Amino acid sequence: MNKKAIVIGSGFGGIAVSLRLKKLGYDTTIVEKLESLGGRARVFEINGYKHDAGPTVITAPFLFDELFSLFNKNREDYLDFVPLEPWYRYYFHDGKTFDYCSTVEKTNEQISKFEPNDINGYYKLLNQSKKIFDIGFTQLSDKPFISFFKMIKVIPNLFILQSYLTVSQLVNKYLKNPYLRKAFSIHPLLVGGDPHTTTSIYALIHYLERKWGVFFCMGGTGKIVSELKKLMIECGIKIKTNTEVKEFVVENNKISKIITNNEAITNFDLVVCNADPPMVYSNLLKKYNLKRPFKKEKNLLYSMGLFVLFFWNQKKI
Numbered sequence: 001m002n003k004k005a006i007v008i009g010s011g012f013g014g015i016a017v018s019l020r021l022k023k024l025g026y027d028t029t030i031v032e033k034l035e036s037l038g039g040r041a042r043v044f045e046i047n048g049y050k051h052d053a054g055p056t057v058i059t060a061p062f063l064f065d066e067l068f069s070l071f072n073k074n075r076e077d078y079l080d081f082v083p084l085e086p087w088y089r090y091y092f093h094d095g096k097t098f099d100y101c102s103t104v105e106k107t108n109e110q111i112s113k114f115e116p117n118d119i120n121g122y123y124k125l126l127n128q129s130k131k132i133f134d135i136g137f138t139q140l141s142d143k144p145f146i147s148f149f150k151m152i153k154v155i156p157n158l159f160i161l162q163s164y165l166t167v168s169q170l171v172n173k174y175l176k177n178p179y180l181r182k183a184f185s186i187h188p189l190l191v192g193g194d195p196h197t198t199t200s201i202y203a204l205i206h207y208l209e210r211k212w213g214v215f216f217c218m219g220g221t222g223k224i225v226s227e228l229k230k231l232m233i234e235c236g237i238k239i240k241t242n243t244e245v246k247e248f249v250v251e252n253n254k255i256s257k258i259i260t261n262n263e264a265i266t267n268f269d270l271v272v273c274n275a276d277p278p279m280v281y282s283n284l285l286k287k288y289n290l291k292r293p294f295k296k297e298k299n300l301l302y303s304m305g306l307f308v309l310f311f312w313n314q315k316k317i
């Protein structure tokens with residue numbers, strides 16, 4: 001097969017799809033508007049200090065392993081994922097701390113510092129989280145909800161899983177201590193969500209973390225991006241940075257031309273655009289009144305993403 005694919009955006013999504021398309025036999029080019037790869041996971045260097053712009057912890061390491069194994073390579077030869085202990089440390093306003101640990105036993109010891117009776121509630125919370133995971137992650141996470149009917153089909157399951165509850169309502173059902181209630185409700189914050197309004201489907205993370213663990217990549221997340229770049233080069237993917245897609249030209253319901261700041265690309269069989277969808281519909285496809293799988297941008301309510309503060313001790317460095 002000598003088909004050509006263009007992938008737009010070099011975040012983890014774009015990088016992963018480029019590798020998968022290459023494996024399927026496509027002559028693949030990845031196009032990125034910035035000068036470096038990684039998207040939200042790219043690296044900033046300020047005054048000689050390197051900062052990972054976004055993600056820091058890995059909760060589904062097998063997804064990275066899979067990308068290397070597509071080309072008969074071992075992720076371990078490129079990247080060293082180190083299990084974290086504790087997974088998270090919470091600092092409360094009054095100086096109390098709570099360590100959310102890698103085993104249920106260690107976590108229970110921490111829970112008992114606040115409220116021993118909540119250990120039983122934590123087991124129940126984990127059990128409910130597994131039920132949500134078995135449907136929300138195993139069955140639904142790779143399904144696109146682009147049609148109303150597809151969404152309707154999952155409603156009975158969502159009802160059984162009590163997805164009408166928010167994350168904090170679900171956690172509060174099982175835990176009584178106010179500190180623990182806060183600690184076990186934070187996961188929606190990872191995607192800019194409010195635990196008091198985000199559906200309890202998001203509580204599946206409790207079980208997901210227990211299933212695969214929480215890891216840090218030695219060298220930081222930037223190291224993952226640079227090693228995936230190495231893998232893309234090794235398997236022959238072409239990389240174009242400083243190339244911003246300005247417009248898609250659509251003919252007969254198909255993209256016939258990709259106009260960038262540098263060139264017009266016409267020679268391709270497949271386009272995958274992994275930029276933020278509202279931006280794609282409102283800017284890159286604005287001339288065409290295409291049906292969107294979500295509300296028009298002006299009607300969307302945006303939330304803030306995760307905000308990360310880095311601290312360093314200059315003296316120690």
Ligand SMILES: Cc1cc2nc3c(=O)[nH]c(=O)nc-3n(C[C@H](O)[C@H](O)[C@H](O)COP(=O)(O)OP(=O)(O)OC[C@H]3O[C@@H](n4cnc5c(N)ncnc54)[C@H](O)[C@@H]3O)c2cc1C
Pocket residue numbers: 008009010011012013014015031032033034037038039040041053054055056057058059190243244245246274275276305306307308
């Ligand atoms: C602060 C923060 C912390 C996070 N922490 C974690 C964590 O610890 N663990 C975790 O698993 N997840 C975490 N996340 C989430 C994770 O970072 C994202 O889910 C993931 O990086 C998104 O990847 P993506 O490929 O979908 O999109 P992006 O990374 O957004 O990639 C999109 C790419 O498209 C490019 N692009 C856009 N428009 C165009 C155009 N017109 N032409 C060419 N290129 C274009 C952009 O420049 C960008 O490089 C965090 C996110 C943030 C913001």
